Amino acid sequence: MRKTQRKLFIVFDGPEGGGKSTQAKLLCEHLKQKGYDVVLTREPGGTKMAEMVRKIILSPRLQITPMAELLLYEAARAQHIAEVIAPSLKENKIVISDRFADASVVYQGYARGLGMKFVETLNRLVVGGITPDITFILDIHPDEGLSRIKNRTKNFDRMEKEDLEFHHKIREGYLKLANRRKNFYIIDVNNKSSQEVHDIIVNILKRKFKL
Numbered sequence: 001m002r003k004t005q006r007k008l009f010i011v012f013d014g015p016e017g018g019g020k021s022t023q024a025k026l027l028c029e030h031l032k033q034k035g036y037d038v039v040l041t042r043e044p045g046g047t048k049m050a051e052m053v054r055k056i057i058l059s060p061r062l063q064i065t066p067m068a069e070l071l072l073y074e075a076a077r078a079q080h081i082a083e084v085i086a087p088s089l090k091e092n093k094i095v096i097s098d099r100f101a102d103a104s105v106v107y108q109g110y111a112r113g114l115g116m117k118f119v120e121t122l123n124r125l126v127v128g129g130i131t132p133d134i135t136f137i138l139d140i141h142p143d144e145g146l147s148r149i150k151n152r153t154k155n156f157d158r159m160e161k162e163d164l165e166f167h168h169k170i171r172e173g174y175l176k177l178a179n180r181r182k183n184f185y186i187i188d189v190n191n192k193s194s195q196e197v198h199d200i201i202v203n204i205l206k207r208k209f210k211l
Helices: 020-033 048-058 066-090 101-111 116-127 142-152 164-178 194-209
Strands: 008-013 038-042 094-098 134-139 184-188
Touching: 008 020, 008 101, 020 038, 020 094, 020 134, 020 194, 038 066, 048 066, 066 094, 066 101, 066 116, 101 116, 101 164, 116 164, 134 164, 134 194, 142 164, 164 184, 184 194
Parallel strands: 008 094, 008 134, 038 094, 134 184
Antiparallel strands: none
């Protein structure tokens, strides 16, 4: 029997190699088994248009300026919200997204140097009041994160191919942003198995939302 549905927006974010996609999928299956109606999606992506933009943004063959990169992300985000996130939340579904708007604050605002406040202002125009109820930041040291990626693929995308200094700035940016976000939960995933991280996430959701 399906449970009484509730609206909830859950985001997984953090540095490269932290296991966001894995944890999003594990949580989706966990909540579906409990009878909830869950939508699993990702950024950039989630719609046909946004998935096409994703291929452009992450292509290692392209050189993209920071401003162009940001605007591509925002365009994909606007479509993603209009087609997937907003309608699903309106139907009182649980939406789980692998990254959302705060990723742009860190990647383009902090690491690319466009300014965190500038990107936050642009985000507000794009998201139209839609914000996550909770964001899990899967914190991992850049060396460990990149090592995990190397173990699973030989083909790094454009973001993964950035130098180590960039990845250190990404981690630093998330930790800085966490000081201003009440809905951020930082989980240290270094030396933890996927199951251990999943159990931590489930326990947090039980305490906070009684899921």
